[in-house]
Amino acid sequence: MRALAASAVAAVVFTVVLGFAYPALVTGFAQVAFPRQANGSLIVRDGTVVGSALAAQGFTSARSFHERPSATTPPYDAAGTTFSNLGPTSPALAELVARNVRAILTLERPYNPGLTIHDIPVDAVVPSGSGIDPEISPAYAQLQARRVAAVRHLPLATVRRLIARSTAGRSLGFFGEPGVNVLELNLALDEEQDG
Template sequence: MIRLPRWASRHLAALRALAVLTVVTGVLYPLAVLAAAQLPGLDDQAEGSLIYDSDGDVVGSSLIGQSFTDGDGEALLEYFQPRPSAAGDGYDPLASGASNLGPESVVDALPDPALGWDGDENAAKSLLTQVCERSFAIGEREGVDGSRPYCTPSGGTAVGAVLGVYRSEGTSGEVVRAVSLNEECGTVEAPFIAAYGGARVECAAYGEDHSAAVVTPIRGEAPAEPAVPADAVTASGSGLDPHISPAYAELQAARVAAERGADERAVLQLVEEHTTGRFLGFMGEPAVNVVELNVDLDRAFPLT
């Protein structure tokens, strides 16, 4: 009997282990998972939770939201609108993510007046101003009050109502100067309030450094419970969430019904049918899948 050298027997054992593991993990396990995925109740999810229109064509996935806009990026009024998305240009699965802006993001990086918001790559709107703009625009679109606390109308839209307050003792003492940090000179006739703490409020001049000022948001007189729900003006963490709150769906029902010549009660009934409750009865919040809702909307009330 030929006895192999120790090093050869070790290599042979390693090759046998590699062959066995390759068969188990590379063939048998994937086949077992594939077989399990074909079981009733699991097959739809395994195929990507695809959504089909009345012609049988794939129009999306129930797991990923979509933008319902025209070629200029304007909302299509005959459809329910989703929440904002920070994933790429909107609901891009290859760029899933959030804006990473938090509650302390209240001061805009104002653009060079010669370039404007679209031309100045160093300009950036704070989360607060983005929320204010969205709420103002949705309020106009849905015919409700789009005002929110700490927001102020400005230049045909809305911005964060935030002052940079200079005090005699740095962070304390008398107010010696106040600047509306998100209202750039030349874009507004006057700041949203005339005076603060006895000092006249100024507009913000491009390039001026206000790091020594105390950032002071002004609540204003907006209702504590805005007419425009929070999910309508904020993006989800993934930027791909296809769901909105029932409140936001109900807010849009009158506009969608009018655009389609449908009865508003029938549209609200469709919203209710697409409303899912809390997981296990207590986890999460009720939600409406906008993609599925709009597909059924086209089936129930086709555009003429």
Template sequence: MRLPGWLAQHLAALRALLVFTVLLGLAYPLALVAVGRVPGLAGRADGSLLTAGGRAVGSALIGQSFTDADGNPVPRYFQSRPSAAGGGYDPTATAASNLGPEDIVDTVATSPGDSARSLLTQVCARSRAVGELDGVDGSRPYCTPDGVGAVLAVFHRDGLTGPVTRVVSVNQTAPATPFLARYQGVPVELAKPGEDYRAAGATIVPVRGDAPAEPAVPADAVTASGSGLDPHISPAYAQIQVARVARERGADPAAVRRLVQEHTTGRSLGFMGEPGVNVLELNLALDEQFPAR
């Protein structure tokens, strides 16, 4: 007996649903699980977990911070790069700061909770902190000695032209000292909370200063990755930390430097990306070879 056309179409659709459910809902996932159990791939399939003392302490694919309960760096460990993912390296909140190179003026509100640091000030503050921690020059172009963006709000007599009548260091507030005493003969003032100098007609002028063109603190030490989860730092950032880590652990700096080299990976396929040092793997190796005193 010939089935009605509408019923034949529904039965064909049902058969297709059953076939694709078996293939894509059962067979394909089970095949991937089986491949993940192949020797040599099982660890990667499980998240490339790293263990210490018989327990998992992290993943080789996701960075983590090495700080104390107050957020201060633990000196005996190599430090990771900054992270904008949640509270830092949160895999459930992977993200970047979304701040761009033109974000150079802090929001200085009357309420501290409403204030926000610009990207420039964040970079300056991080560079200064790294310099102090690792005993290197933390100065950078367009940064003040106290670690904020060196940016002026310059007022002219005729709006955008004419003699300068007023100058404000927009990222410095009392009791700081202006990073420049005078600009074009005009005394430099400190910013006042709640003032919007750009809206008041000022020209925003970043000041380069006399910092070296190639800062001692590398870029990855002061900027977060796009994902906020990058587990690597540059070899340059690792090298400036060697002396501190060796001193804190009572180890030979040359031996610590060899560990850094052992945990440095090259460019992917020999030409993509940059060399990197996996911080968690390196710190685990340090704990094994040079336990904290």
């Protein structure tokens, strides 16, 4: 009986500590130290939430920059983040990459004559680890620049300036690679045209 009572007390204590106290402490710390990130890094325009800086939106219009391919089902579903789990020798990965290469060539070649598969950055054809990465490489952004400039009737130099302005460096100066947040870049383009 004593063992049963000790087990019940332990269950209650651990439920209170791990189920309530610890999550409340971590949430409180996050709200103080990182309020933007703790609340989803939401991007608001004219009082309306237009997206999160942490999740891809699934842009498909020719007038917009496109993110990396999505690994979620349905595509760009933040509630179902997942990775593809396809290894480098997987025939399914090879077919996915080939399909994405064909789509990029079809979309971008009219604006980039002479574009070959060797000019396409890896992040343009392979999903990210989360499946909804909001950033693309500066190289992929530059590949899309001519299309976006032509469709939006903007000077290419203006689009490239906005890409440069939207490019974030490596975390802490040495982690990862520079990246361009696609939602923020597309919003900057909208503001450029509206302004």
